[in-house]
């Protein structure tokens with residue numbers, strides 16, 4: 093497959109370049125003038141495919157709903173929204189259902205019809221009841237490296253969440269950091285404890301601002317620790333639906349974080365569907381614009397990365413920052429940036445073809461295959 097004369101985004105240094113892209117099998121073979129004929133993309137924009145490393149569900153499916161077909165359904169729907177790879181995120185559910193979900197996701201991997209799966213984002217059960225958000229309290233448990241190892245044997249985990257104040261968290265972080273990215277999440281931890289957890293090996297923060305201690309004048313909180321920590325890069329997830337984080341806070345966060353910002357959807361089954369009553373990790377969720385538990389707590393989101401891309405442009409975030417936060421930064425945060433995340437020779441041909449104004453998706457290519 094060859095795309096001719098497309099306006100392709102080739103990174104911060106080069107920006108948009110009018111070029112040809114030659115795809116050989118699953119990979120990008122060359123970016124630049126190509127003498128062979130191909131599909132004329134005059135007037136179209138090509139971006140690297142978006143990567144959603146934190147998504148529970150969409151289009152009626154949820155990867156922890158006990159249905160073996162859910163992860164496959166997510167894969168198909170996500171491709172229609174410009175997402176070319178993802179990490180299905182499990183919830184704080186009972187152990188039996190958690191194990192089943194791992195089995196079902198593993199069985200889906202390699203057979204995806206749309207976006208492909210990198211591995212699991214394990215959000216819970218090792219979180220704090222004090223900041224549980226929409227996670228079920230009765231299924232929260234103390235960090236358990238044995239259980240984590242068993243689950244990782246069933247299906248590879250790319251990212252695991254932990255509340256650093258929970259008993260056994262230090263030992264857990266030390267062992268888990270050699271297996272996957274470890275993220276601070278759903279936690280009441282303050283600034284000092286957060287810095288210690290970063291020293292131990294946490295390199296990521298789950299949905300920054302949500303379900304954590306906030307940035308204050310005398311209490312910098314986990315948000316302040318994530319902004320300020322210097323020994324390692326701390327990658328920070330941001331839900332950019334305009335509801336979870338106000339546009340002004342997003343502009344501030346993007347300017348502080350630069351290449352450490354990671355846009356996630358944190359979407360649940362109602363994403364892509366009309367307002368109504370849905371379920372998330374066994375809890376009733378009402379979607380009325382936003383998705384909430386009956387008590388009003390935000391319960392995941394009903395957005396997707398393409399809608400967030402459009403939001404971020406309208407919020408006035410610099411285009412390079414937006415694009416990196418949808419592609420290369422998430423890839424880097426889970427260690428797959430050698431495979432995907434940019435339009436580069438040798439990487440997977442994961443691409444989105446858009447109209448000139450980048451308002452609508454014309455085609456989505458996943459590993460060299462047109463899936464939308």
Ligand SMILES: [Zn+2]
Nearest residue numbers: 181215358392
């Ligand atoms: Zn989530």
